[in-house]
Amino acid sequence: MSTTGREGRRVVITGIGVVAPGSMGREGFWEMITAGRTATRRITFFDPSRFRSQVAAEVDFDGRKLGLTAHEVHRNDRFVQMAMVAADEAVADSGLAFGTGGADDAPDPDRVGVTLGSAVGATMRLENEYVAVSDAGTHWLVDPRYASRFLHQALVPSCGATELAVRFGAHGPATVVSTGCTSGIDAVGYGAQLIEDGDADVVIAGASDAPISPISMACFDTIRATTANNADPEHASKPFDARRDGFVMGEGAAVLVLEELEHARQRGAEVYCEVSGYANRCNAFHMTGLRPDGIEMAEAIGLALDQGRIDPDEVGYVNAHGSGTKQNDRHETAAVKRSLGPTAQRVSMSSIKSMVGHSLGAIGSIEIAATALAVKRGVVPPTANYGVPDPECDLDYVPNTAREQKVDVALSVGSGFGGFQSAIVLASPTRRSA
Amino acid sequence: MTGLLVTGIGVVAPTGVGVEAHWSSLVRGEPAIRPIEGFDTDQYGVTLAGQIRGFDPKAFVAPQLMVQTDRWTWTSLAAATLAAQDAGYEAPEDAYATSVFLAAGSGGNEFSQHEIQGLWAKGPKSVGAYQSIAWFYAASTGQLSIRDGYKGPSGVVVSEGAGGLDSIGWARRVARRGTPAVLVGGTEAGVTPYALLCQATSDRLSTATRPEDAYKPFDRRANGHVIGEGGAILLLEEPGAARARGAQQIWGEVAGYGATHDAHHHEDPAPDATQYARAIRLSLADAGITPDDVDLVLADGAGVPELDALELEALQRVFGGRATPVPVTAPSSWTGRLMAGGSALNVATALLAIRDGIVPGTAHLDDPVDAPGVDLVQQNRVQDVGTVVVLARGFGGFNSSLVLRRHQEEQAA
Numbered sequence: 001m002s003t004t005g006r007e008g009r010r011v012v013i014t015g016i017g018v019v020a021p022g023s024m025g026r027e028g029f030w031e032m033i034t035a036g037r038t039a040t041r042r043i044t045f046f047d048p049s050r051f052r053s054q055v056a057a058e059v060d061f062d063g064r065k066l067g068l069t070a071h072e073v074h075r076n077d078r079f080v081q082m083a084m085v086a087a088d089e090a091v092a093d094s095g096l097a098f099g100t101g102g103a104d105d106a107p108d109p110d111r112v113g114v115t116l117g118s119a120v121g122a123t124m125r126l127e128n129e130y131v132a133v134s135d136a137g138t139h140w141l142v143d144p145r146y147a148s149r150f151l152h153q154a155l156v157p158s159c160g161a162t163e164l165a166v167r168f169g170a171h172g173p174a175t176v177v178s179t180g181c182t183s184g185i186d187a188v189g190y191g192a193q194l195i196e197d198g199d200a201d202v203v204i205a206g207a208s209d210a211p212i213s214p215i216s217m218a219c220f221d222t223i224r225a226t227t228a229n230n231a232d233p234e235h236a237s238k239p240f241d242a243r244r245d246g247f248v249m250g251e252g253a254a255v256l257v258l259e260e261l262e263h264a265r266q267r268g269a270e271v272y273c274e275v276s277g278y279a280n281r282c283n284a285f286h287m288t289g290l291r292p293d294g295i296e297m298a299e300a301i302g303l304a305l306d307q308g309r310i311d312p313d314e315v316g317y318v319n320a321h322g323s324g325t326k327q328n329d330r331h332e333t334a335a336v337k338r339s340l341g342p343t344a345q346r347v348s349m350s351s352i353k354s355m356v357g358h359s360l361g362a363i364g365s366i367e368i369a370a371t372a373l374a375v376k377r378g379v380v381p382p383t384a385n386y387g388v389p390d391p392e393c394d395l396d397y398v399p400n401t402a403r404e405q406k407v408d409v410a411l412s413v414g415s416g417f418g419g420f421q422s423a424i425v426l427a428s429p430t431r432r433s434a
Numbered sequence: 435m436t437g438l439l440v441t442g443i444g445v446v447a448p449t450g451v452g453v454e455a456h457w458s459s460l461v462r463g464e465p466a467i468r469p470i471e472g473f474d475t476d477q478y479g480v481t482l483a484g485q486i487r488g489f490d491p492k493a494f495v496a497p498q499l500m501v502q503t504d505r506w507t508w509t510s511l512a513a514a515t516l517a518a519q520d521a522g523y524e525a526p527e528d529a530y531a532t533s534v535f536l537a538a539g540s541g542g543n544e545f546s547q548h549e550i551q552g553l554w555a556k557g558p559k560s561v562g563a564y565q566s567i568a569w570f571y572a573a574s575t576g577q578l579s580i581r582d583g584y585k586g587p588s589g590v591v592v593s594e595g596a597g598g599l600d601s602i603g604w605a606r607r608v609a610r611r612g613t614p615a616v617l618v619g620g621t622e623a624g625v626t627p628y629a630l631l632c633q634a635t636s637d638r639l640s641t642a643t644r645p646e647d648a649y650k651p652f653d654r655r656a657n658g659h660v661i662g663e664g665g666a667i668l669l670l671e672e673p674g675a676a677r678a679r680g681a682q683q684i685w686g687e688v689a690g691y692g693a694t695h696d697a698h699h700h701e702d703p704a705p706d707a708t709q710y711a712r713a714i715r716l717s718l719a720d721a722g723i724t725p726d727d728v729d730l731v732l733a734d735g736a737g738v739p740e741l742d743a744l745e746l747e748a749l750q751r752v753f754g755g756r757a758t759p760v761p762v763t764a765p766s767s768w769t770g771r772l773m774a775g776g777s778a779l780n781v782a783t784a785l786l787a788i789r790d791g792i793v794p795g796t797a798h799l800d801d802p803v804d805a806p807g808v809d810l811v812q813q814n815r816v817q818d819v820g821t822v823v824v825l826a827r828g829f830g831g832f833n834s835s836l837v838l839r840r841h842q843e844e845q846a847a
Contacts, residue, residue: 050557050558051558052558075700109697110694110712114695119570119571119572120569120570120571121541121571121592126632127550130547130550130551130554130628131554133628133631134551134554134628136554136555137550137551137552137553137554137555137556138555140473140547140551140627141473141474141477141627142627142628142631143477144477144478144479144631144634147631147632147635148635149635149637150635151631151632151635152632152633152634152635152636152829153700153701153829153830154632155539155540155624155629155632155633156539156540156592156594156773156829157571157592158592158593158594158597158828158829158830158832159700159829159830161592161593161695161830161832162695162700162829162830162831162832163700165695165696165697165831166697166698166699166700166831168697169697170695170697171694171695171696171697171709171712172694172695173600173603173693173694173695174593174693174695174697174832175591175592175593175600175604175832176591176592176593177589177590177591177592178538178570178571178572178590178591178592179572179575179588179589179590180570180572180576183572186589190589190604190607193607193611197607197610214553214554214558215546215549215550215553215561215565217558218549218553218558218561218565219549219561219565219566219569220566221558221561222559222561222562222563222565222566223563223566225566279587280587280588280589281530281585281586281587282534282576282579282580282584282585282586282587282588283585284529284579284580284582284583284584284585285580286580287502287567287573287576287577287580288566288567296585299530299585416572417566417567417570417572417576418567418572418573418575418576418577418579418580419576419579419580420572420576420588
């Protein structure tokens with residue numbers, strides 16, 4: 001049985017846009033993560049002193065300076081604003097001439113889709129507005145007189161997909177994908193499926209999250225998922241290291257332009273890589289807990305490789321979820337060993353969350369952006385802050401220094417609250433006749 | 435090729451708990467929109483909603499799970515239980531053979547408001563251990579997959595009111611890639627102080643105080659909509675798999691689906707219904723049928739005059755060439771708009787109409803607007819219903835259309 005929708009329709013990435021902590025745009029992001037520089041710091045958005053975890057990877061973001069209008073900034077939560085900026089960069093990078101009516105590179109608007117991932121949507125705006133309408137939590141019955149008129153958009157995060165559809169005149173299928181911390185992989189995977197199934201030729205796919213707010217920090221504090229290493233914020237995110245003590249909250253966005261291969265070829269587009277496979281499975285185990293064996297993630301990885309008819313030994317790089325919690329990094333190491341077999345012992349595997357933190361749903365797309373750039377440019381970003389090996393995490397995590405390495409096939413994987421496990425396979429266009 | 439089959443329906447809605455309770459309430463025209471209970475609405479200017487009465491979450495959700503989850507998740511878990519019971523579905527040995535692919539709209543509202551209130555009034559330590567898993571949009575899907583042991587590819591889509599149909603569109607992609615059973619649909623629980631305020635800022639809520647004056651789609655006195663809670667979850671199965679397990683009941687077949695976006699404005703609909711009409715046409719083409727083959731349309735029925743007019747324009751564009759006007763009804767007028775849950779509930783209603791040959795009328799449609807080429811159904815009607823188009827729109831310009839068809843055994847061979 002075919003594991004893809006329609007045989008013959010292949011999906012490539014032709015544009016990348018990134019809004020990440022500690023950097024500006026796609027190139028700033030790439031320079032930062034290949035330099036092994038970290039963007040984690042003591043929280044500046046609010047006074048974190050009453051919180052257990054006081055560290056985050058914040059973006060110094062000003063939508064107005066990045067091309068958004070005053071009204072776009074006014075009506076949209078930060079997560080939508082970051083998605084818009086990342087999408088602008090991705091579309092410019094792709095060379096597609098949206099909205100020019102008749103230009104050679106103008107895609108048919110009816111054949112352009114949008115899939116935007118977000119784990120927590122407009123949580124920051126919802127909280128800020130709640131503080132106003134409840135007088136800082138004094139009243140259960142909120143006062144409409146103090147409400148923004150854009151709260152419906154904040155309540156329902158599909159507004160993010162709408163803003164992107166309107167921005168590029170995309171009349172194809174549009175949706176927000178909200179599968180927690182795998183949202184950013186799933187959004188790109190769904191986007192690829194839209195193209196495979198013949199429902200679109202171009203999809204603006206990516207994810208965005210802006211969760212550095214008191215309620216988000218507090219809710220992860222109580223379950224001790226986030227780091228308490230407040231004394232050394234720059235080195236707080238330690239994936240795969242024996243000293244790791246939780247993830248560092250992050251924020252950001254990445255948007256990719258996905259395109260049907262022939263569509264890209266006909267206009268002579270520059271291709272980063274092919275999206276060769278995508279799969280998602282659930283562990284049906286626990287909302288936050290992971291079994292150490294990694295079976296379901298291994299299942300997702302195996303299926304994603306099968307879709308691209310790729311043998312495990314062809315995988316040269318694994319962009320890890322690597323959140324830096326005790327259980328995740330152990331779980332993921334087991335999943336990679338289980339799915340790649342002997343290849344796991346020689347594959348390069350790194351977590352950029354060591355540098356840009358964990359931006360919940362957004363990070364999956366940011367990591368796909370990093371993986372696509374690694375395939376295109378032959379450089380694998382490192383795991384920063386790596387110093388003390390953990391006997392349970394015994395693979396090659398590319399410690400601290402980027403590695404020049406030709407990568408024909410790369411995996412990016414994610415794991416999220418709710419038990420979601422996702423894997424996506426990116427392959428070099430020179431690997432086979434692409 | 436035969437589409438996915440609907441083999442089970444679970445309803446938790448203002449019209450009742452269970453598919454038959456919902457149908458009997460709808461057919462009898464029992465008022466489900468009433469003054470809001472549970473909190474004082476004096477300051478909102480909105481006083482009515484479709485709330486679920488007679489829903490005992492304890493009958494469906496274990497006590498330790500109840501404290502970890504919002505009312506939204508309780509209604510999802512209950513609807514999923516009812517759908518599986520209705521289908522006689524037991525989790526197969528292969529845990530990967532079942533997926534959960536739901537639509538979400540607004541998440542765990544009451545739970546989250548409580549925790550944010552505590553945070554600001556008392557400090558970070560007042561936030562409980564379950565906020566991180568109760569509020570976010572994937573909570574119900576995750577809890578359901580864990581409770582029932584479903585490990586297939588699961589997902590959550592958000593497209594406001596269109597979500598219930600879109601979850602079915604995505605489920606077809608999941609099934610196409612080899613997973614034979616998918617739970618779809620969704621529920622909503624936004625009749626809470628802060629979520630009501632958020633929805634009211636859309637300026638689309640009726641401020642009328644009597645139900646008969648409030649949510650009146652296609653009526654000359656339409657003045658907005660009423661919100662509601664609940665929805666429906668349905669079990670879709672690949673025909674071969676349904677047959678192999680001896681499914682006793684087939685509600686109907688998912689024959690076609692189409693989705694577009696207006697891409698016009700961040701809140702206002704496109705002024706010409708072009709993309710809405712295109713979504714309908716895509717679904718008909720996908721089903722391999724023509725407008726003449728459609729027996730009934732379940733409309734989105736926004737209840738806002740401008741939006742109603744656009745929906746009628748889309749219908750006229752697609753169905754205007756028929757010899758007889760297409761019957762159109764808006765059952766959400768009985769329950770209020772349940773956001774993602776509403777379009778899922780309309781799928782259940784459409785399948786009931788196919789089963790019983792009864793078209794429920796639109797509530798409070800006393801003085802219909804002019805609708806050339808469209809037969810607005812005011813009173814219940816007995817007619818054969820073999821093929822139904824269910825329409826849904828999401829705030830901001832999402833347009834979705836689903837074609838459901840009576841299942842013919844011989845087609846399955």
